[in-house]
Amino acid sequence: MTTTAIIDKNLFFADLGYTPHPGQQLVHDSTASRRILACGVRWGKTRSAAMEALAASMAPVSNAIGWVVAPTYDLADKVYREVILLASEHLRHRIVLMRESDRRLVLRNMAGGTSEIRAKSADNPVSLLGEGLDWVVVDEAARLKPTIWEGHLSQRLIDKKGWALLISTPRGKGWFHELFRRGRSDDPDYVSWNAPSVQNPHLDPEVIEAERSRLPQRVFAQEYEGKFLEGAGQVFRNVRECATGEWSGPFSRTHYAAGLDLAKVEDYSVLTILDDDRRVVHFDRFHRLDWHLQVSRISAALTRYNMARLLCDTTGCGEPVFESLRLAGTNVMPYPFTAKSKSALINNLAMMLEQSLITLPRPELCPELIDELEAFEFSVTDSGHVRTGAPSGIHDDSVVSLALGVWHHRARQMPSFYSGRK
Numbered sequence: 001m002t003t004t005a006i007i008d009k010n011l012f013f014a015d016l017g018y019t020p021h022p023g024q025q026l027v028h029d030s031t032a033s034r035r036i037l038a039c040g041v042r043w044g045k046t047r048s049a050a051m052e053a054l055a056a057s058m059a060p061v062s063n064a065i066g067w068v069v070a071p072t073y074d075l076a077d078k079v080y081r082e083v084i085l086l087a088s089e090h091l092r093h094r095i096v097l098m099r100e101s102d103r104r105l106v107l108r109n110m111a112g113g114t115s116e117i118r119a120k121s122a123d124n125p126v127s128l129l130g131e132g133l134d135w136v137v138v139d140e141a142a143r144l145k146p147t148i149w150e151g152h153l154s155q156r157l158i159d160k161k162g163w164a165l166l167i168s169t170p171r172g173k174g175w176f177h178e179l180f181r182r183g184r185s186d187d188p189d190y191v192s193w194n195a196p197s198v199q200n201p202h203l204d205p206e207v208i209e210a211e212r213s214r215l216p217q218r219v220f221a222q223e224y225e226g227k228f229l230e231g232a233g234q235v236f237r238n239v240r241e242c243a244t245g246e247w248s249g250p251f252s253r254t255h256y257a258a259g260l261d262l263a264k265v266e267d268y269s270v271l272t273i274l275d276d277d278r279r280v281v282h283f284d285r286f287h288r289l290d291w292h293l294q295v296s297r298i299s300a301a302l303t304r305y306n307m308a309r310l311l312c313d314t315t316g317c318g319e320p321v322f323e324s325l326r327l328a329g330t331n332v333m334p335y336p337f338t339a340k341s342k343s344a345l346i347n348n349l350a351m352m353l354e355q356s357l358i359t360l361p362r363p364e365l366c367p368e369l370i371d372e373l374e375a376f377e378f379s380v381t382d383s384g385h386v387r388t389g390a391p392s393g394i395h396d397d398s399v400v401s402l403a404l405g406v407w408h409h410r411a412r413q414m415p416s417f418y419s420g421r422k
C-alpha cells in the first residue's frame with residue numbers, strides 16, 4: 001500500500017469522525033496481509049475493525065467483497081452494526097443495497113464500482129462456503145473452532161490475494177495464539193499486536209481498576225490485561241492437585257466450618273464441611289427434598305461435626321430455610337448474594353485453590369465437586385462485563401457451597417483477601 005493510500009484512509013476516518021487511538025493507528029497503518037490483534041476487552045478492536053471494513057469498501061475497484069465473521073451471528077453483528085450505522089450516517093449516497101435478511105451491504109466505491117460487506121456466523125460452516133474474498137474480518141477469533149480459519153476462511157483469500165484482520169481477547173493457547181505468535185516471528189505477511197484494555201483512552205481507568213478487585217486474578221489478566229494464559233476460560237486452577245483428601249471425622253477437638261447452597265428450582269442443595277486445616281471432610285448433595293427434611297438433614301450433620309459453624313446463602317428461597325435452621329439451634333450465619341458478594345466469594349476460593357490452601361476429596365470420592373470446579377468458567381457478556389459461572393447445562397451449587405465453607409477461613413488466614421487483592 002502506498003503512502004497516499006494510507007493518508008487517504010486517515011482522511012476517510014476523519015470524515016467519519018473517527019480518531020484512532022495510538023494502538024489502533026498501528027493496526028490501520030500496517031500493510032501486512034494477516035493482522036492479528038489480541039487485546040483486552042473494550043480496547044477498541046471492534047471499532048477499528050469496522051473502520052477497516054468500511055475503508056476497504058471504498059477502495060477503487062470494479063467490484064470487491066469482504067466478510068465479517070464471528071463465532072455467532074450476534075457477535076458478527078457487532079462489527080456489522082457499526083458498519084451499517086456509519087454507512088447510514090456518513091455514506092448514505094454510496095449505499096446501493098442494505099439488506100437485513102442476509103446481513104448484506106453493498107456500497108458504491110471510489111471508482112464507481114460495487115463493494116459488498118456481509119456478516120457471517122461461523123457456527124454454520126455451510127454458510128462459509130462460496131466465493132473468493134478480498135478481505136475478511138474475524139471478531140472474537142479465539143473463540144472460533146480451530147478448523148474454521150484454516151478450513152473455511154484463509155483459503156477464501158487465496159484467489160484475490162485478500163487480507164485478513166483477526167481480532168480477539170486472548171483465550172488460552174489454541175490456534176489463535178499460534179497465529180499471534182506467527183505475527184511475532186519474521187514472517188513479513190503476519191503482524192500481531194497485544195495490549196491491555198487501558199490503552200483505550202476512552203475508557204475510565206478507575207472502572208478498570210474496580211474490575212481488578214472484583215474479578216479473580218486470572219480472569220482480569222486475560223480479559224483486561226490481554227494475557228494468553230494456560231487453561232482458557234477456567235476460573236479455578238490447581239483443582240486436581242488439591243484433590244488428595246479423604247472423608248474424615250468428626251473428631252472431638254476439631255472445629256468445623258460449613259457452607260450451604262440451597263436448591264433454587266432445578267438444581268441441588270449442597271452442604272460442604274471443612275475442618276480447621278481447610279480439608280473438606282464431608283459433602284452432601286441432595287435433590288428435591290422438602291424443606292423440612294432438608295433442615296433436619298443439615299442440622300443433624302452440623303451437630304455431628306461439633307456444632308459446625310455454617311454460612312448459608314440467604315438469597316431468595318434461602319431465607320425461610322435459614323430461619324428454620326436458626327430455630328433448630330444450629331450455628332448458622334447468613335451470606336446474602338449480590339453480584340459483588342458472589343464475586344468476592346469466588347475470588348477467595350480461586351486464590352485459596354491456586355495457593356493449595358484447601359484439600360479437596362479425591363476425585364473418585366466426589367466427582368461432581370471436581371467436575372463443577374473444573375467447568376466453572378468466565379466469559380464476557382454482550383455489554384462487555386465479565387461474568388463467572390457454570391456453562392449452561394452444568395450446575396454450580398457444589399462450587400458455591402465450597403466457596404461459602406472456605407469463606408470462614410478467609411479473614412483469619414489471609415486478611416488481605418477482604419479486598420479481593422493479593
Ligand SMILES: Nc1ncnc2c1ncn2[C@@H]1O[C@H](COP(=O)(O)OP(=O)(O)O)[C@@H](O)[C@H]1O
Nearest residue numbers: 019020021040041042043044045046047048202
Ligand atoms: N478511537 C476511538 N474513539 C472513540 N471511542 C472509541 C474508539 N475506539 C473505541 N472506542 C469506544 O470504546 C469502547 C470499546 O470499543 P470496542 O471496539 O467495542 O472494544 P472491543 O471490541 O475491543 O471490546 C466503545 O464504546 C467504543 O465506541
Ligand SMILES: [Mg+2]
Nearest residue numbers: 045046047078
Ligand atoms: Mg469487540
